[in-house]
Amino acid sequence: MKIAIVNNQVPFVYGGAEFLADWLREHLLAVGHSCEIVRVPFKWNPPHNIVNHMLAARLIKLSSIDRVIALKFPAYYVEHDNKVLWLLHQFRQAYDLWGTPYQELPDTPEGLAIRTAIINADNRYLRCARKIYTNSSVVSARLSEFNGISSMVLYPPLRDEGAYHCERYGDYILCAGRVNEVKRQHLLVEAMRFVQSGVRLIVAGQPESQAYLDRLVSLVKNDHLEDKVDLKMRFVSEEEKISLYAGALATAYIPYDEDSYGYVSLESFHSRKAVITCSDSGGIREIVRDSISGYVVSPTPAALGKAMDLMMLDRPSTEQMGNQGLQEVVKRSISWDTVIRELTA
Amino acid sequence: MKIIVATTMVPFQSGGDAVMLDSLTEMLRQFGHTTDTVRIPFSSVPADMPAQMIGIRLIDLCDDAELLITIRTPSYLLRHPNKISWFIHHHRGAYDLWGTKYQDPQSTEEGLRLRHSLMGADEAALAECRRIFANSRVVSDRLYDFNGIKAKVLYPPLPHTDRFFCSDYGDYVVCISRIVSHKRQALAVESMRHVKSGVRLVIAGPSDDQQEANSLHSLVKHYGLEDRVEIIDHWISDEQKARLYASSLACIYIPVDEDSYGYVSLESAYSRKAIITCTDSGGTLEFVEHGINGLIVHPNSEELAMAMDELMFGKDFARQLGEAASCRPGEMNISWDHVIRELTL
Amino acid sequence: MRIAWFTPFNDRSAIAEFSAQIALALSMTADVEIWTNEISPMSSSIPTINYRHAQPNLDTLNQYDIAVYNFGNYLAYHDTIYEVSKQRRGLVILHDRVMQHFFAGYHFVKQRNPQAYLDMMRRFYGWKGYLRAKAGVDGNKPGIWDDDLEVGRYPLFEECIVNAEGVVVHSSSQARLVRDGWCGPVRALHFPSYAGNLAAAPDPGVRATNRERLTILTIGHGNRNKRIHEVIRVLGEDQALARRSRYVVIGPIESSYRAELMHLIDRYSLADSVDLMGYQPDDILRRYVAMSDVFVNLRLPSMEGGSASLMLEMAAGGPVIVYDVGVFAELPEGTVIKVNPSAPEGLHVALDRLLSSADLRVKVGTAARAFAVKWNEKRYAQEFLSFIDEVKSWRPLLTLSDTVAGHIRWMGFGEQVDLGNQMAREICGLFSTAVSERLTPDQCKVRIDATIPASFICGKLTLLDCTVQNVSDTFLCSELPYPVHLSYRWKSTFDSTAAASGDGNRTRLPCMMAPGLSTQCRMEVLAPDAEGEFEIIVTLVQESVAWFNDIDASNAYFAKVKVVRADSSDSLESRTSLGSRADSILGEELHLHRPLLTDAPRAPTDLSQGISE
DSSP states (O other): OEEEEEEEEOTTOOOHHHHHHHHHHHHHHHTTOEEEEEEEEOOOSSTHHHHHHHHHHHTOBOOSOSEEEEEETTGGGOBOSSEEEEEEEOOGGGTTTTTSTTOOSOSSHHHHHHHHHHHHHHHHHGGGSSEEEESSHHHHHHHHHHHOOOOEEOOOOOTTGGGOOOOOOOSEEEEESOBSTTTTHHHHHHHTTTOOSOOEEEEESOBSOHHHHHHHHHHHHHTTOTTTEEEEOSOOOHHHHHHHHHHOSEEEOOOSSBSSOHHHHHHHHHTTOOEEEETTSBGGGGTOOBTTTEEEEOSSHHHHHHHHHHHHHOHHHHHHHHHHHHHHHHHTTOSHHHHHHHHTO | OEEEEEEEEBTTBOOHHHHHHHHHHHHHHHTTOEEEEEEEEOOOOGGGHHHHHHHHHHOBOTTTOSEEEEOSTTGGGSBOSSEEEEEOOOOGGGTTTTTSTTOSSOSSHHHHHHHHHHHHHHHHHHHTOSEEEESSHHHHHHHHHHHOOOOEEOOOOOSOOTTOOOOOOOSEEEEESOBOGGGOHHHHHHHTTSOOSOOEEEEEOOBSSHHHHHHHHHHHHHTTOTTTEEEEOSOOOHHHHHHHHHTOSEEEOOOSSBSSOHHHHHHHHHTTOOEEEETTOBGGGGTOOBTTTEEEEOSSHHHHHHHHHHHHHOHHHHHHHHHHHHHHHHHTTOSHHHHHHHHHO | OEEEEEOOOSSSOHHHHHHHHHHHHHTTTSEEEEEEOOSSOOOOSSOEEEOTTSOOOGGGGGGSSEEEEEEOSOHHHHHHHHHHHHHSOOEEEEOBSOOHHHHHHIIIIISOOHHHHHHHHHHHHHHHHHHHHHHHHHTSSOOGGGOHHHHHHSOOTHHHHTTOSEEEESSHHHHHHHHHHOOSOEEEOOOOBOHHHHHHOOOHHHHOOOOSSEEEEEESOBOGGGOHHHHHHHHHHOHHHHHHEEEEEESOBOHHHHHHHHHHHHHTTOTTTEEEEESOOHHHHHHHHHHOSEEEOOOSSOOBSSOHHHHHHHHTTOOEEEESSHHHHTSOTTSSEEEOTTSTTHHHHHHHHHHHOHHHHHHHHHHHHHHHHHTBHHHHHHHHHHHHHHHHHHHHHHHHHHHHHHHHHHTTOTTOHHHHHHHHHHHHHHHOOOOBOOOOGGGOOEEEEEOOOSEEETTOEEEEEEEEEEOSSSOBOSOSBSOEEEEEEEEESSSOSBOSSSSOOOEEOSSOBOTTOEEEEEEEEEOOSSOEEEEEEEEEEETTTEEHHHHOGGGSEEEEEEEEOOOSOOOOOOOOOSSOGGGOOSHHHHHHTHHHHHOOSSSOOOSOSSSOO
């Protein structure tokens, strides 16, 4: 089939959704489809730009395409009679962020009218897709609650599932991925003050602000944690990351209230490593269950430190939970085979 | 500088403009600029154009970059305070092909009105550009004749010049190009009937539709030229292409009325090979000078055969022309240094 | 909230008085500035910007939440307001229903460009309007503005609101007229009474005396449409009535009408009973208002929007006799005495009843006053402010349509007939709540009636009138994801298998059809290419789901017709819109899709949200 993956585009920003689109294309090509990625520019400030770009998406004409897979607002308004959605994002500012400090739209009649337009257009044009998938049950739940539309969860797999593996269960907890306040690596560093079992912490990834980097560095310094905490504050290559996972005891991923379970969980479980997460971390709790595939604790340094100690001290459980984690992945059919089968059905 | 390079595209059709876009983007990055590309799908069915053009106007890139470079028509419709057009061709059906069997739209009342509007829209959008460049004299002349616009000629350089080299002046003339009727590979084959020197012809290139390739094969068979003509009718790698040029006697490139000299001319030049082209080939005539760096003959098989024989019988001459050809890009200032400087001034 | 209020602002204009009152009431909660270009503006505590000597700096209007433009039929008071409104969108208050005099004056006298007036007439009223206007300009017929009947047919208020963000009118009937041709928020508000008038009014009981002669009063400009001559005639033909009353008319009367009236007074010997006092200063006028027993406030034809004089009279607690037309017809029963203008005896009966019964005068007067107390300037201001919020909520849609219209014009696509329509449909689609989901078979229930000609021409397009009634319990509309369209199928009578030329062209339903709703449509029908006898099946189709007649034959209208080869003349009704497309700022096309925005199956909007008890 000739497949177009339709995503939106914010110039100079290349994030999770963009990578996922690339990987989806790779895997579609691998099974013999022709595939191109179509990116529709999007700007949402000032607010009138939102409806401008919604209309711009509606006016795009895609010719000689057999199937469209659309990922985000407002790109999913593109008209095509054979369209499926793999919904990564609605415009949350109009939905669950409305009424919070993050709503971004002004609290004026104009702002409300734009919000209403987004909801109305979603109600109608989303229903034009022949099937709707989402990347997490949180997104599906929102779609159902706000728009009365039912959808199926289709979990995004790792780019290269086979590459992650387990070599041994070492002596460090690994926290890999983006480094910023929302991911809360500072709590993990602070937790090391409470650790008594000798387990170490490795934090690896590019910090997104100088301020946060400084914060982590000074936390390590002030609490004299230099030999317990290894801060690899730089871009980490895929190979290095795979290797770090392969040798870890377990991993930790404790973001604040994220929609989806995050790739870190998949990376961990494919490496057969249990995951420490927090009660308020959001979507990850779909896949990490306390004492089954990891530990779910309250977001305090003390609780986190205790969990890390437990990983070190009760190794049999740690290993068992790690293996169970892989089962969670298998159980949910989180794989490119599943993704492609569904999206090209 | 933050630069956006924008163009229109037809999904699954990638032409010379895609190579130009990719190489320009890469070069801008090498020169230290932060660059992103915007590729907007665009269907060139005239009746569908106005609505799509409105869609393009609705997109807001004004704050996203300091410079916007637009390539394929009508991406220059994008709004930006610092916009440059590197114009490669019009929607020719409404311009230089108007009044021929390729005209598009048709001459109905509605079609005439539409053509008038499309030309007006082009002119209004180009008038917003701070500078307008054309990829050849042919295109620059057309911009002036049809739209009254003066555009400076800015020749697109080859993406990678270093992979081309010269090993020797062998016994075949090479013709590397998409196999399609307006490139006139058939005429080259016909000429082989009249060749006396024993020179061979190697044709290489993918074909858009198998029919074209098949009819070429039949032509060869029909004239019993199997021992003189080799057809490689599939995509070949860059290395294979370079090797074909490297050992060739010369290159033959005889499209009909082409917009520009084409990457083929440059590939020959960097392989130090003379170029045989025709009086009606269009843009190649800006590059090839008869008797200096190539041979220009009338588009008939006898003259083409004579040209090939001349080079085969006089290999020194072929070498001389080839050396001169290799200087031609320098003479014409075809370089990325020049391009980047002009575009980012 | 900052409001720029454009208005005449002198002592003679009723609209100026209105503006002063409302601006003051609004300034309790908003910052209002009066923008005027009077030579000597009236004094007021409200901040005033006089732009007489300089072109108003329209960029400063960006700092206001909204600009309000007061429109009336008098050229000198409103010409610059009109000009500003063309350059800056704003909220338009239409004080008059008829704007013929204004635009005729504007184009003939101010701009010296009669052609522009003719173009305007053509734009809004088609060739018929153009030709009638031209006859007036050429002198073959009286100008439309001189013809009481024509002026109602071609009011030209439409030009005032082309660029408006919102429209306020003072009657439901005018709101309906506006909505018929314009897409945007419209509100009908009762013309307000003023606190000062309420305070000054005597108690209705005080008024009721049984003096020898009761005073009947008519105030305002003495135009013929005030029907003063009819009151005089009634008194003339009932001398007993004349002896019991004194009819006072205050206000300047145009000389030829005055002569007519004097002639009547003479003929009926009513010199003792009728007093044409002419213009009187305000204090005299108010004294008469305070002491008159009955008010007569007739309009035929009705050309104003709301009536300031009416509210003055009702605030004064007096019983008012009105004709049952226009804004007067919308007054609640019992607050005024309504007379049918075509019933000859009506006015006589009304006058007689009121003059004979003090109780009746008190009853009606009390009700009138209660009405005026309720609909005072504070109430008006309150409703107005809430309407401004509604106007603001329309801005994203109107801004988007302006943006798109600008692009269409800039690129020179103004002549592309279907483009504007497509854009308008997409824009309205973004702001509409209408969703059309897959219907189940039992939700596909309609009754169709159509006017089908006996024969069709091969391969030609015709427009047919039909009526569709939705007899299901669900909404039907031509919206995504599964639009329901009106369409048809051809069946050859010799060959029972269907489709001589495939499925029919689609026609959009003109509105969202609620259960039970019946609507008229014009549908586009393409006749088959072959000659012969056919059956046409007119029905609905839900795209990608089902044809209604396949579910049940009673969902269709059938007719046997002949299809013949093309003959000589067969007029094809042109669907190109009137007026110059390049002028359109998507207004006409947006309006076509207005039903998408207002007929959504949630709360049905009543026509006049402002005027309802």
